[in-house]
Amino acid sequence: MDFILSSPWTNTAIAILIVLITTTTIVTMGAFSSKNQMPVEGKTILITGASEGMGRSAAIQLAAKGAHIILVSRSAAKLEAALADVRAAARNPESQRFTYITADVSQADYAAPLLAEAVSWNEGRALDIVWCVAGTSAPDFWLETPLSLTRSQMDINYWGAAEMAHAVLRQWCAADAPVVPEAKHLILTSSVLAFFPVVGYGPYTPAKSALRGLADTLVQELEMYPQRVRLHVVYPASIGSPGFARENMTKPQVTKQIEEGDPVQTPDDVAAAAIRKLEQGQYFVTSAFLGHLMRWGALGGSPRNSWLLDTLMCCLMPIIWIFVLPDIYSKIRKYAKEHGHPATYRTKHIQDAKS
Numbered sequence: 001m002d003f004i005l006s007s008p009w010t011n012t013a014i015a016i017l018i019v020l021i022t023t024t025t026i027v028t029m030g031a032f033s034s035k036n037q038m039p040v041e042g043k044t045i046l047i048t049g050a051s052e053g054m055g056r057s058a059a060i061q062l063a064a065k066g067a068h069i070i071l072v073s074r075s076a077a078k079l080e081a082a083l084a085d086v087r088a089a090a091r092n093p094e095s096q097r098f099t100y101i102t103a104d105v106s107q108a109d110y111a112a113p114l115l116a117e118a119v120s121w122n123e124g125r126a127l128d129i130v131w132c133v134a135g136t137s138a139p140d141f142w143l144e145t146p147l148s149l150t151r152s153q154m155d156i157n158y159w160g161a162a163e164m165a166h167a168v169l170r171q172w173c174a175a176d177a178p179v180v181p182e183a184k185h186l187i188l189t190s191s192v193l194a195f196f197p198v199v200g201y202g203p204y205t206p207a208k209s210a211l212r213g214l215a216d217t218l219v220q221e222l223e224m225y226p227q228r229v230r231l232h233v234v235y236p237a238s239i240g241s242p243g244f245a246r247e248n249m250t251k252p253q254v255t256k257q258i259e260e261g262d263p264v265q266t267p268d269d270v271a272a273a274a275i276r277k278l279e280q281g282q283y284f285v286t287s288a289f290l291g292h293l294m295r296w297g298a299l300g301g302s303p304r305n306s307w308l309l310d311t312l313m314c315c316l317m318p319i320i321w322i323f324v325l326p327d328i329y330s331k332i333r334k335y336a337k338e339h340g341h342p343a344t345y346r347t348k349h350i351q352d353a354k355s
Contacts, residue, residue: 037281038185038230040129041066041091044122046115048105048164049134051078053241054189057271058131059086063098065275066091070118070127071100073134105134105160106152111167119171126177130168131187132161136243139251141342142202150203157207161188162214169218173225183228187278188215192237192286199332200255216302219283234274234285238264252342254335263288293317 040062047062049055051073059069063086071086073079079100090096099121103114118127135157138149165186171177172184191208193201215233222229238244244264248256265273265288273287282305286292296313304310336342 036279038129038278042068043128044068044070044125045129045131046070046072046118046127047131047133048072048103048160049132049189050100051075051082053133053243054236054239054267054270054274055131055133056082056085057267058133058275060089061268061271061275063087063096064089064091066096067129068097068122069099070121071098072103072105072114073100074102074104076100076102105132105164106155108159109163110160111163115164115167115171126171126184127168128182129185129187130164131189132164133189134160135189137191137201137204137247139200139247139255140203141200141252144342145203150206153203154207154210157204158210158214161211165214165218169222169229172229173222173227177227179226180228183230185230185232185278187232187234189234189236190215192235192290194235198255198258200252200258212302219303230281232278232283232285234287236265236270236274236287237290238262239267239270240264241267253339254332257335258331263290293320 045059045062045067047055047059047069050059050069050071055071055073059071059082063069069086071079071082073082079102083098083100086098087093090098101114101117103110105111115127119125136153137157138153140149142150165188168186188211190211191205193205194208194212197205197209212233215231219231222231238259270287274285277285277287283303284305292313296310296317
């Protein structure tokens with residue numbers, strides 16, 4: 001997704017962008033409290049997708065900040081390995097507690113039993129933070145793949161998070177749930193593709209876009225309840241994880257060309273950036289400059305992290321798209337002209353990936 005950074009901007013446009021960001025950052029620095037908006041020491045955090053990638057990195061870093069961690073994934077073997085690393089990172093190893101629970105988030109009605117087991121382990125106390133990281137991406141042309149592929153990715157990437165959100169929010173916001181000063185935190189994980197879709201991610205993007213729509217609705221709905229619940233959505237770009245390697249096995253070549261030069265962040269870097277922004281209280285969390293640009297270009301009616309900076313950047317982004325969009329479509333049309341019908345070179349690409 002480095003198409004934004006590699007597009008033929010003029011030096012003037014880039015200079016305006018840098019000056020605007022620098023100026024508004026300086027202006028807004030004093031407008032926000034430096035207080036940690038999501039303290040985790042002594043808190044109990046459940047993380048789905050915690051056996052590898054960003055979820056595993058987040059679990060380790062949150063353990064280093066003093067949190068009790070419940071890791072969730074399908075593979076017990078991977079969870080045991082991750083649990084050992086989480087324990088080794090503990091800030092207070094004598095008092096912190098860690099465990100794992102195996103669960104398949106793609107299965108209907110998985111969340112309520114999982115949450116009940118987690119609360120039981122937490123000595124009957126409600127969890128403090130739930131971070132839904134579990135997800136998968138199998139890029140391909142939407143027209144050339146069976147709808148079952150899109151459905152399976154919707155089950156994992158959307159319903160996996162939506163079911164957990166439904167279960168935990170009903171618990172946190174129940175009529176008899178206590179109203180306490182410290183907020184609970186629900187963190188969903190979407191993708192920068194929810195801001196700007198890219199050809200080749202047809203089976204994947206709808207689920208991540210649906211998560212954004214759900215979050216924008218829930219952040220309003222939660223205002224109706226007396227309990228304090230903060231909602232956040234993390235929008236990573238490319239992460240150099242085992243999942244990314246699997247993703248590249250089915251990714252169309254034209255998608256790879258559009259993303260050529262895309263800075264791939266490590267899971268540790270993405271988790272660290274996300275945790276830092278969560279501690280700042282941000283609603284939409286992006287982990288790199290590319291993500292910031294895409295967020296500014298697609299905020300619409302979503303809540304702002306900074307009303308001043310986000311509003312100014314939303315005004316600038318339409319000008320940037322004047323340069324970016326023609327470049328993207330030019331690459332797509334050129335590729336189509338050179339390679340013919342997608343079904344033909346898709347079959348060859350899959351055969352090459354398997355060989």
